[in-house]
Amino acid sequence: MLEEIGKTEEGDLIINIGPQHPSTHGVLHLVITLNGETVKKVEPHLGYIHRSIEKMSESLSYRQFIYATSRMDYLSSHINNHGCALCVEQGLEVEIPERAQVIRVLMGELTRIASHVLWWGALAMDVGAITPFFHAFRERELLNDLMEETCGARLTMNYMVPGGVMFDLHPNFQRRVHEFISMFKSKIGEYDELVTNNAIFINRMKGVGYISREDAISYGCSGPVARASGVSCDIRKLYPYDIYGKVQLEEVLDDGGDCYARYIVRMKEMQQSLSVIEQLIDNIPSGDHMAKTKAVLKLPKGEYYSRVETARGEFGVYIVSEGKMTPYRIKYRSPGFSNLSAIDHMARGQKIGDLVAIMGSLDLVIPDIDR
C-alpha cells in the first residue's frame, strides 16, 4: 500500500471505503483515489469474509455441499442451490418430476423478487432516501414468511436437493402466493412514487456509471448489469433449465448502460418474475416432489457445468469428478465477482456520491464475491 502513495499526484486523497462502512452492502473494501470529489481510481480489496467454500466443498459429499452455497449469495440462496442441484443431476442423469421442476422455478422467481425488492430499498438508501428501505422490507417479509412455511428457513434455505426439492409444498403456499401477488401489485405503484419518478433520484442515476455493451461483455458482466447495456444474457431464455423453456418470459433489455438503466431493468424484471409466478401458481402438476436417488451419490468421472440465472446474473457450477463420493474440484462462477471488476471502469471520473450509487446499482452481495 505504501508504494501507492508514491504513484499519486499532489492533491490526491486515498480513501478506504469499507469494510466497516455504512454504504457498502456487506464488507466490501474499496480503496479509492480522490481528487476533490472526483474519483480517479477504484480498487476493490476482496477477501474480508472469504471462507473458501470451494475448498470446503471438496471434502463434502454431493448432498452436503449444496448447503454451503446458500451462504454465498444469501439473497438468492434458492437459485444457488438450484444450480448446484442441476449440476449434480446432470451427472446422475436422473429425470426430475415435473412437480419438482415447477416448485423450483416458483421458488426461484419468488427469491428473485425478494432479492430485487431488497436491492431497491438498499439502492434508495445509498442515494440518501431511507424510507424506501423499510417499505421494501414489508414486501420482502411476506415472501420470507411464505418461503419459511414451505422450506423451514428464511434465508439459507437448502431446499433444493439432487433429484428435486426437500419437502412438498405447504398447503397454504398457493393461497399465500396469491395474497402476495395482489399485495405486491398494489404496492409497486408506490415504488414509482417514492423513488422511480423522483426528480432527485433520476438526476442521481441518469448518465452515472456508464458501461458500453462491448465493455460489459469484456468484463464478463451478467444479469441485470449486462442487460442494462443491451447484452442479451438471460440464462433462463438462452439455455432454459427445468421448465423455463415452457413459460412465457420476456428478457428485459435496455441500452442505457447507466445506473438508471440498471434500475429500470431490475424493476421490469420484478414484473416478469411476477408473470412467471402467475403462470405457474395455479398449474402446479401433481406427483412426486423428488426423484428416487441413491442414498450415497457418486458422479461418474468427468466434468459437469451448469448455470442458472440468479438475481445478480449468471451463476455457474463447475464440478470435476473422479467418481468418488466427494467432488475433486468445484468452481463457483459467481456473478458479483465479474460485475464488481467493472466498478473501476464505471466510476472513474465520477463523483464520490456517484460511486455509492454505482455500488448500489451493481447489487453487490459480498459473500458471493468473496465466496
Added chain:
Amino acid sequence: MTSEALKTAITALLPEAAFEDGREWLNVRIEAKDWKAFAERLRYQPGLDFDYLFCLTCVDWPAHMDMVYHLTSTVHRHTVVVKAKLEREDPAIDTVCDIWRTAEFHEREVYDLFGVRFNDHPDLRRLLLTDDWKGWPLRKDYEDPVNMIKL
C-alpha cells in the same frame, strides 16, 4: 457453429490442438505456450467471436495443473472449453486480461489460490488473501494447521 464446425475451425487455427469429448461443449486441449496467440484468434476471428469469458479456473491434479477457460460467443452462441496443462512446479501461462477484461480479476484469484503466474499481468497480487499469506490454499497438498478445522 456446431461442435463439428468448431472443431474444423479450431484445427485450422491450431493444428496441435487436441480434442476431448466434453459432455456439453467442445473441449480443446492446448499447450500453454500457444495460449495467447490462440486466444486472440478465438476472440477476434470472424465466425468465432468468442467475446465472453464466463469462467476461468484451475484444477490441481496430482502430476500437473489444468487451466480451464470457458468461452462463449454472444454473437453466435457457441461455447468452447479450452484447457492448458501447466507444470506443478512454478506454473505459468500468458495472461489474457487484455483480450477479456474480466480475466484480470479471475487470474488474480487463480494466482492467489493456486499460485499460477500469469505472464504480463498488469497487477498480479493476492486478491482474496492477505499479501503476506504463505502457500496456495486450493492446491491439494496445502496444509494449514491454524485455519483449517478437521472434522
Added chain:
Amino acid sequence: MTLKTYFSNIFSTIRSLLKGMRRTGYYFTHHKEIITQQYPEYKPPLPERFRGEVVMPHNADNEHKCTGCTACELACPNGTIKIVTKQEINAAGKKKKALDTFVYHLELCTMCNLCIVACPTDAIEMAQSFEHSVFDRNSLIKTLNEPGSKLEEGIE
C-alpha cells in the same frame, strides 16, 4: 436551455417531489399500516417446518426411536452430530448395537435439515425454538437422548 424548459423543469421536479411527499404523508397519517411487531411480548407463531434446532422426541415411557445407525452423523456436513453406541442384549437374548449418547453440537449446526432427511426411523426432528444465545459456548453441546431412555419397541 430555453426559458420554457427552465420553468417546466422546475414544475415537473416540484410535482414529482410532492408526489413522494404525499406517499410518506399517507403513511404518517395511516397508523394501521404499521408492521412493527413487539417482539418479546408478541411472538409470532412459527411454521411447523421452521428449523430451529435438532431434537429427539421421546414418548411417555421415555422411549426414543434412535437405533444409533449413524446415518445422521454421516449426513451432517459440519460434524454437528456425534453418536456413541453401546452393546446391548435385547429381549431375544441377542447382542445388539444400541444408542448410548446422541451428542449434538448446536454451535456447529447450520440447520440444513440433512440429518432429519437421512434418518431412517424418524428419530430426530427440527424444533421451533430459536433463542439459542447463551453465555457459555459449552452449554450449546447437548445430549439429545434423555437419561435412562431406551429404544421404542419394534424399531429396527
Added chain:
Amino acid sequence: MALFLEFVIAGLLCIGLFAILGLVLVLMERKVSAYMQIRLGPNRVGPKGALQTLADTLKLLSKEGLTPRGADRFLFNLAPFVAMIGTMLLLAPIPFAKGFQLWDINIGVLYISAVSSLAVISILLAGWASNNKYSLLGAMRSGAQIVSYELSAGLSIIAIVVLTGSLSISDIIASQADGWWIFKGHLPVWIAFVTFIIAVTAETNRAPFDLAEAESELTAGFHTEYSGMKFALFFLAEYINIFIVCAIGAILFFGGWMPFHIGNWEGFNRIMDYIPSSVWFFGKTFFLIFVIMWFRWTFPRLRIDQLLNLEWKYLLPISMVNVLLITLVAILGWHF
C-alpha cells in the same frame, strides 16, 4: 444585584429551553421518521417512548470522549463550543410569545443572517481538526454548500423586509396583525417562502442537502471523530438550529406569535386572540419543523454539483427576480 439575578435567570432559561427543545426535537424526528417508515419508533422508555432521548443523553454522557491521534486538539475541542455559541446567540431576538423576547434589536433579521453564518465555522473547524479524511471532505462540502445557500435565504428575507420596511422582528410581526404575509403577499411571497424553506434546509445540513454528513458516502461527515458529549453538543446545536430557522420562517411568513386574523371579522379575530400567543408561535414553528422533517424522510440526497447547480442556477436567479416582483407589489400596494 437584581440585574445580575436577571441575567442568571435568563441564562438558565435559555439553557433549559435548549435542553428541552433538544429532547423534544430528537424524539419528534424519530417518531416522524418511524411513522413514515411504517414503524412505531421508540416506545420502550417512558410512556410511548417519550423519555427515549433522555435515556440516550444519559448514554452519551457515560461515553468516553475520544480525540483521534494526530488531531489538532485545541481546535477539535473548540469546535463544539463554537457551534453551541453560534446557536445560542440566535435565541436573542426571537419572540417566543407576545413581549417575550430577550433583545428587541432593531436590525433583528440582519443579526440573524450574520450570526447564523457562524455555524459553518464550527463545521469547518471540526472537519479540519479531526485529522480524518471523511471529516475533511464533509467540512469542505458544507463550506461550499452553506455559504451558497445563505444568499437565497438572505434574498427571501429581504423580500419580507421590503414589504414591511423594517428590519426589526417585532415590527415585522406587527405588520402581520391583519393577516400573515403568506396570505397577504400573493405569489411572490409564496416563491420567497419556498426559496426560504429550501435554503434553510440546506443551511442546516438537513436531507436532502445533508452532504456534509452523507452517511452513505462519508460515514458521518464532519463529526465522524466526535464521540460522547462533544458529539451530543453538535447534535443538539443542529436541532436547535432547525428550530431557530423554522422560528424565523414562522415570524417572516406566518406572523410569529400573531394569532390568525382575517381582515375585520371582529368576532373571529377575538376568538383567535384567546389562544395564547406562545401556542401560536410554537405551533407554527413546529409545523415548519415537521415540513423539514418530512423532506428528510422522503427525498434522496443530491450530489454536490447538483446541489450547487440548484442554488446558483435556480434559486439565486429566481429570488433575485422575486425581489423585483416584491418591490413592485409593495409599491403598487397590491398586498391586502
Added chain:
Amino acid sequence: MGPASMIVLIISAVVFSAGAILLSRVLVQATPNPVKGEPYECGVPTIGKSWTQFNVGYYLFALIFLIFDVELIFLFPWAVVARQLEWLALVEILIFLFILFLGLLYAHRKGALRWV
C-alpha cells in the same frame, strides 16, 4: 434585556457545553488504548496524510459567495426604505440587480459555477 443578552447567551452556551463535557469526564473512567485513538477509516489504517492540498473547486464557490454576499448587505438598507422611495427604489434595484445578474451570468459563462 438589550445588548447584554449577547454576553449572557455566550456565557450560558459555554457553561452548558463545558458543564456537559466535564460531567461526562467525571462520570466516565477513561480507558485509553492506541486503537481507540486511530482516526476512523473503516477499520483500515489511513494511507497518507489527511491534511493535503485540496481541490480548488470548493474555494471557488466561497469566492463567488463573497462577492454576492457583500452585494446582499447593500440590499438590506435599501429594503428598509424601498416603500418610501416608491418608483425610485424600483429603478435603483433594477439597475443594481441587473449588474449583479450580469456578474452571475459572467461567472456561469466562465464556468466558475461548474463543479470540477
